[in-house]
Amino acid sequence: MQVIRDKNKLFGIAAAVLAIVIAAFAMGAPLMAAAIRQRSSAPVVVVDAGHGGADAGVLGGRTGAKESNLNLKVAKLLGEYLESGGIRAVYTRTGDSMHSHPSVKNNKKRADMFYRGDVINKTAPDAVISIHMNFYSSAARRGAQAFFDKTDEGGREYAEILQELLNRDVNSELGGREYSALSAEKYLLSCSPYPAVIVECGFLSNPLDEAALVDPDFQARLAYVLFQATVIFLQKTALSRE
Numbered sequence: 001m002q003v004i005r006d007k008n009k010l011f012g013i014a015a016a017v018l019a020i021v022i023a024a025f026a027m028g029a030p031l032m033a034a035a036i037r038q039r040s041s042a043p044v045v046v047v048d049a050g051h052g053g054a055d056a057g058v059l060g061g062r063t064g065a066k067e068s069n070l071n072l073k074v075a076k077l078l079g080e081y082l083e084s085g086g087i088r089a090v091y092t093r094t095g096d097s098m099h100s101h102p103s104v105k106n107n108k109k110r111a112d113m114f115y116r117g118d119v120i121n122k123t124a125p126d127a128v129i130s131i132h133m134n135f136y137s138s139a140a141r142r143g144a145q146a147f148f149d150k151t152d153e154g155g156r157e158y159a160e161i162l163q164e165l166l167n168r169d170v171n172s173e174l175g176g177r178e179y180s181a182l183s184a185e186k187y188l189l190s191c192s193p194y195p196a197v198i199v200e201c202g203f204l205s206n207p208l209d210e211a212a213l214v215d216p217d218f219q220a221r222l223a224y225v226l227f228q229a230t231v232i233f234l235q236k237t238a239l240s241r242e
């Protein structure tokens, strides 16, 4: 049964890749995407917009933009790309809020993280991507970085694919430095057995990064890079299972 299920999944991912090609010619292609969804079991990705509600994350040094809002914008754009490519997106939040959790009473942040962990584990996704914006004491630092848990081989592969595309399409072009994907100890990366990455999309402490990160056109471009990396990762994972 496992083989059959994976073959269905492989077909779903192949269909998603086809949908990207189609989208390149005619953005959206809703009829074709719908046809693909009917013919296969769609891969599933949990899209986590970091922070939210009372937890704004970091703030833009010049604009005061809340990280939580920027994360959500990029997350929703990524979700739209995934859905248009025949991949199901499950969000950990869709509004500016924190969630409670029955097992955590006096720590809002911890309760919110546990809720997100529950969403991931209940969804049993093919991949998890958590979206954040960075901040550093030196305003000079800039660029986008991908992180994985060192015990998560799938997460490492996903992060490396993502970092390569971020370096090519974002970091090099914007004049920032290139990065390597790094391991990090974060709850979102270790709370489930599913391949997970955190992407820090740029530094809100750097004026040039900040100007880009608050720009809707750049947010869409960034989300498209996250989408491409996710599809490549899902395709590789499905092929390696064959």
Ligand SMILES: [Zn+2]
Binding pocket: 050, 051, 057, 058, 067, 132, 133
């Ligand atoms: Zn953050």
